[in-house]
Amino acid sequence: DAGVIQSPRHEVTEMGQEVTLRCKPISGHNSLFWYRQTMMRGLELLIYFNNNVPIDDSGMPEDRFSAKMPNASFSTLKIQPSEPRDSAVYFCASSFVGLNTEAFFGQGTRLTVV
Amino acid sequence: EDQVTQSPEALRLQEGESSSLNCSYTVSGLRGLFWYRQDPGKGPEFLFTLYSAGEEKEKERLKATLTKKESFLHITAPKPEDSATYLCAVAWQGGSEKLVFGKGTKLTVNP
Numbered sequence: 438d439a440g441v442i443q444s445p446r447h448e449v450t451e452m453g454q455e456v457t458l459r460c461k462p463i464s465g466h467n468s469l470f471w472y473r474q475t476m477m478r479g480l481e482l483l484i485y486f487n488n489n490v491p492i493d494d495s496g497m498p499e500d501r502f503s504a505k506m507p508n509a510s511f512s513t514l515k516i517q518p519s520e521p522r523d524s525a526v527y528f529c530a531s532s533f534v535g536l537n538t539e540a541f542f543g544q545g546t547r548l549t550v551v
Numbered sequence: 552e553d554q555v556t557q558s559p560e561a562l563r564l565q566e567g568e569s570s571s572l573n574c575s576y577t578v579s580g581l582r583g584l585f586w587y588r589q590d591p592g593k594g595p596e597f598l599f600t601l602y603s604a605g606e607e608k609e610k611e612r613l614k615a616t617l618t619k620k621e622s623f624l625h626i627t628a629p630k631p632e633d634s635a636t637y638l639c640a641v642a643w644q645g646g647s648e649k650l651v652f653g654k655g656t657k658l659t660v661n662p
Contacts, residue, residue, distance in 0.1 A: 441594070470650070479652055479653065479654040479655065480595070480638065480640075480652040481652075482650060482651070528594050528595075530594070530595075539585065539597040539600060540585075540597070540650065541597065542587075542594030542595045542596070543594050544592075544593060544594050545593075545594050
């Protein structure tokens with residue numbers, strides 16, 4: 438298996454633009470997580486899906502952020518409109534069963550909003 | 552109050568100089584404590600899961616231990632390739648499946 442695949446690896450966009458980050462989890466995994474990593478706050482969980490259903494989105498910073506998982510092999514995280522403070526590395530991770538088993542992370546998307 | 556605190560923030564060692572990293576947590580009803588390694592520009596890579604106090608796990612030069620309030624990652628005779636940021640995370644009962652990470656310890660091993 439190729440592991441968790443994220444795209445794009447880097448994204449530079451202007452403030453106010455819509456940004457869509459994509460994730461393909463490991464085949465057979467039933468849980469998917471979106472994290473954001475910054476120097477100040479470290480790794481923060483944004484949202485967690487189980488069997489394609491959002492279970493906990495309390496980490497989503499505000500209404501500008503939305504996430505979908507239309508099927509077991511694809512998820513998106515959308516920011517609209519983007520702001521400079523959204524600049525960070527966004528990681529997608531997947532696991533089997535839930536959080537008591539190890540999560541495997543993708544390579545991340547480095548987002549820069551100017 | 553942070554639920555997971557890692558110390559030190561950064562650690563410099565000479566090759567072969569053993570040391571330990573600390574991860575303390577304040578949550579109740581621990582379901583699991585996880586150690587990850589993160590290299591620059593990459594996603595965290597899973598190392599260990601510990602479930603109960605007294606448990607220990609080893610992998611090459613790394614050994615993780617767990618008590619009721621903290622975990623240690625012991626590094627024995629480290630090599631330069633062990634240089635990375637080491638992250639600790641916890642999951643707990645009533646935490647709505649959240650996996651909360653500490654801010655990590657950046658380890659540098661000089662040859």
